[in-house]
Amino acid sequence: MSSAHIASDEESTPDASVTLDSFISELSPRQPATKRSGSTVDAANAPMSPVKRTKDALSFITLMVGEEATKKPPFKVDAVRALLGKVGELQESISDLLAANASLNGRLSESRAQNAGLVAQFAAVLSEREAACAAKIATALKSRPVTEVLHTSAPQTFANVTRVGRKKSRSRSRNTARQKSKSAARAKKLLESRSGPPEEAFVVTPTADKDVTACKNELWSVIKKHNSAPRIHSIVGKSGRLIIKPQDKETTDLLKKIGRSKTCNLTADTPLLPRLRFDHVDREIDPKELSDLVALQNLELNVDPVDAADFISPVFRTGPMEGVSASWVCSINPKYYSSLLALPIFVGLMRCQVTKFDRVTQCYRCFRFGHPVAYCKEVDAACVHCAKAGHLVADCPSASLPPRCANCGGSHSATDVLCSARTAFQANLLRRTDFGAPPSAPL
Known part of the structure; x- marks a missing residue:
């Protein structure tokens, strides 16, 4: 090979030779280092771990092969010698690793055998102790005399009587079933009251020269002229007005006609808003x-x-x-x-x-429905337990007796949700409420 060709090859890869030389210089022996105590240690003579030697050798071989492959005459004599040297270091490192692995395997097998012996010894001692304990229990049972147990009735005390009195699961279950039945009936009645159009009603308002009785007689005379068999249910409200509820379409149409004529002070009652x-x-x-x-x-x-x-x-x-x-x-x-x-x-x-929101307004002074405490006309507050006025529930003289409802007279509190009077009042409000038509199609 000519010198010109060699010069051109060297000029074509100047960076690769510099990188390889720097790597070889790093692998060369280093200068002694000084410890904190003042003594010197030769870093080149210090033993290197097999793992470290393997990593260094692999890095050197990889770099050598990569750089020499770019040269026209690859692998010079110096590079081949260095490469063979690193291969030898790899073989030594692998041999050291295999020896260390065999040593560790031997120590692991020895530890396992020792642990197995300890477990067997512990199991034998434990079985001996269990057998000794079982024999001791059997001996104690044989030596203990058998005594006859006599069942005697305990003296009648307050605790025994109370305990016996609490064992009434059948009555409790009956009460629970009765409450469930009342709740289901109440929910069904309220649901039926909500469905359908609002109930038609008319109101007759008395005047200064005509009381309720006179207004009723006048209205009755007008109705009989047009319908000899009207179906009407009427009540006099607390405000003194006459509330008329027709029970069929014919009577309803007649009352509407009378209301439009503005006679008898009859007007159509406006449905309640939901x-x-x-x-x-x-x-x-x-x-x-x-x-x-x-x-x-x-x-x-x-x-x-x-x-x-x-x-x-x-x-x-x-x-x-x-x-x-x-x-x-x-x-x-x-x-x-x-x-x-x-x-x-x-x-x-x-x-x-x-x-x-379908809750009923209840007064907590008289416990009636339809008005709050602020509009109550009663002077004395009623007792929620006995429904009598003049004392509070804390001072009730009938506290030991069953409760009495102020609305229906039943044996329950006036605030009971399942009260029949509460249900009837709420159902009446729902029948008079206009809930509108349900949406014909989802929006």
């Missing part, structure tokens, strides 16, 4: 703006712009007095009642939970 409870309403929102906010943020309701300002009318606030949110009971336009229950409702930055 109520809904809105939970999680921001406390800072003005209740007067609630209807507009619901209409604006919930376009799925399709609220008519004419109804937007008053299709929701807040009645009163309920729930906790403090907190970020509040609950409002509102009267609802029947046209939007079903949609408000079926759709998620958003008000401000809150998603509200809308539920039915």
Whole structure:
């Protein structure tokens, strides 16, 4: 090979030779290092671990092969010698690793054999102790005499009598079944009262020159001229007005005709508006703006712009007095009642939970239905236990007797949810309420 050709090869790969020389210089023996105590250690003579030697040799071979492959005459004599030297170091390292592995395997087998012997010894000692304990128990049972157990009746004490008195599971189960039956009957009655159109009713208002009796006689004379067999149920309310409820279509049409003629002071009673409870309403929102906010943020309701300002009318606030949110009971336009229950409702930055509100207002002074304490006309408060006025439940002289309801006279508290008078009053309100038509198709 000519000197010019060799020179061109050396000039073509100047960086590879420099990198290899630097790597060989790193593998060359280093200068002695000084310990903290002052003594010197020859780093070149210190034994190197087989793993470290293997890694260094593999790195050298990889670098050597990569650099020599780019040269025209690959693998010079010096490179081949260095490569063979590293191969020898690899063989030595592998031999050292195999020897160390064999030594570790031998120590592991020895430890396993020793542990197996200890486990067998422990099992033998444990079985001997169990056998000795079983023999000791058998000997003690044989030596103990058998005594006859006599069952005697315990003396009658307050604890025994109380314990015997509590064993009335049959009566408890009967009471539970009776309560479930009452609850199911109540739910069925209320559901039937909600279904269908609102009940027709008419009101006769007495005047200064005509009392209720005179108004009733005048109305009866007018009805008999047009219908000889009317079907009517009438009652006199607490306000003194005469409430008339027709029982068939013919009588209803006749009363409507009389009302349009404006005779007998007869007017059609307006159906009640349904109520809904809105939970999680921001406390800072003005209740007067609630209807507009619901209409604006919930376009799925399709609220008519004419109804937007008053299709929701807040009645009163309920729930906790403090907190970020509040609950409002509102009267609802029947046209939007079903949609408000079926759709998620958003008000401000809150998603509200809308539920039915069919609870009956009960006075906690006289315990009657239909008015709160603020509008109660009774002077003395009634007892919730015995239904008598003049004392509170804490001072009731009949506390040891069964309770008595102030509304139906039954043997339960006046606040009992399953009271028949409460159910009848609530069903009457539901029959007079206009819940609107259910949505014909999902929105």
